[in-house]
Amino acid sequence: MTRHVLKSVPGDRVITEAQRSDPLFIQSVARAMQVLSAFHGVDGALSLAEIAKSAGIDRSAAQRIVHTLRQLGYLRLDKDGRGFLPDIRILDHTHDYLSLNPVVRNATPVLLELRRNTQERVDLSLFDDVRVVYAARMQSKRENFFATLVGHSVPTYCSSGGRAILSKLDxxxxxxxxxxxxxxxLTPRTITDPERVMSKVHEAREQGFALAREEILIGEIALGVPIMGHDGRPCGAIHIAGSLSDWHEEAFRDRFFPLAAEAALAISRF
Structure with missing residues (x-):
C-alpha cells in the first residue's frame, strides 16, 4: 500500500526578510528547525549533503547543527554510520504537545468510548491549514503501520475530517x-477539481458531516464531523473509517453519523 504523508515542506520554511529584521527572531534556532524538518516524509537516513540541501543551508552550517543535535539526543547516526536519523528525544516534545493540548486530552475518553461503540477505526485530527494532522488514532484490526501513526497527515481538501472542518469556514x-x-x-478517486471540492464542502455544511469514498485509501470509506473550538472556529475533526467490503455508503452514514456527532459535541464542550 502506498504511503502518503503530507508534511510541511522544509523549503517552505525559508527565513523571510521580515523575520531577519525582527530583533527577537533567532536565525540559528530557525536553521536548527529547518534541519529537523529535512526528515519530513523521507523513507530513510539522510546524508549531511541531503540535509543541507533540504534545509536550504550550506554544508558547513548543516554539519555544526547536526553535530549539536546529535550531542543533545535529537539526531543519531544510522546503523551503517553513513547517514542521520531523528533520535528519541524528539518523542519528548511529541508527548508534551499531546499531553498539554486540551482538545487531545479531553477527547481521549470520548474517542475510546466511540471506538468501543463502532468497532471501526477512529481518528482525531487537528486543523493545520492545508492539512489535517492525526493526533489520536484508534485502529481496527486491518490497519497497516502508517495508518496507526500519530503525526501522519492528509490534505484538508480531500479528507472527510478536512472537509467537515472546511464546512465551518466561510x-x-x-x-x-x-x-x-x-x-x-492520492488515489484515482481523489476529487481535485476546486468546484467539485467546494460542492462537497457545501454538502457537508448542509448535512453536518462529510463523507470521503476511496479518496485517501482505495477500499476505504470515511466519515468526518468537525470539532469546534472556544473561539467558534473549527479546530479539528473526528473521523470514522471503514471498509467498503463491509459497508454500503448509506448504511455507514446512518450507523456512524449520530455517534460521531455526539462525540464531537462532547469534545467541543470542553
Whole structure:
C-alpha cells in the first residue's frame, strides 16, 4: 500500500526578510528547525549533503547543527554510520504537545468510548491549514503501520475530517485553502477539481458531516464531523473509517453519523 504523508515542506520554511529584521527572531534556532524538518516524509537516513540541501543551508552550517543535535539526543547516526536519523528525544516534545493540548486530552475518553461503540477505526485530527494532522488514532484490526501513526497527515481538501472542518469556514477562506493545496490525487478517486471540492464542502455544511469514498485509501470509506473550538472556529475533526467490503455508503452514514456527532459535541464542550 502506498504511503502518503503530507508534511510541511522544509523549503517552505525559508527565513523571510521580515523575520531577519525582527530583533527577537533567532536565525540559528530557525536553521536548527529547518534541519529537523529535512526528515519530513523521507523513507530513510539522510546524508549531511541531503540535509543541507533540504534545509536550504550550506554544508558547513548543516554539519555544526547536526553535530549539536546529535550531542543533545535529537539526531543519531544510522546503523551503517553513513547517514542521520531523528533520535528519541524528539518523542519528548511529541508527548508534551499531546499531553498539554486540551482538545487531545479531553477527547481521549470520548474517542475510546466511540471506538468501543463502532468497532471501526477512529481518528482525531487537528486543523493545520492545508492539512489535517492525526493526533489520536484508534485502529481496527486491518490497519497497516502508517495508518496507526500519530503525526501522519492528509490534505484538508480531500479528507472527510478536512472537509467537515472546511464546512465551518466561510467560502472565501475555503477557496483560499483549496487554491493553496497540492491537489495531486492520492488515489484515482481523489476529487481535485476546486468546484467539485467546494460542492462537497457545501454538502457537508448542509448535512453536518462529510463523507470521503476511496479518496485517501482505495477500499476505504470515511466519515468526518468537525470539532469546534472556544473561539467558534473549527479546530479539528473526528473521523470514522471503514471498509467498503463491509459497508454500503448509506448504511455507514446512518450507523456512524449520530455517534460521531455526539462525540464531537462532547469534545467541543470542553
Amino acid at each position: 467560502d472565501d477562506e475555503v477557496q483560499d485553502i483549496i487554491a493553496r493545496s497540492d491537489r495531486t490525487p
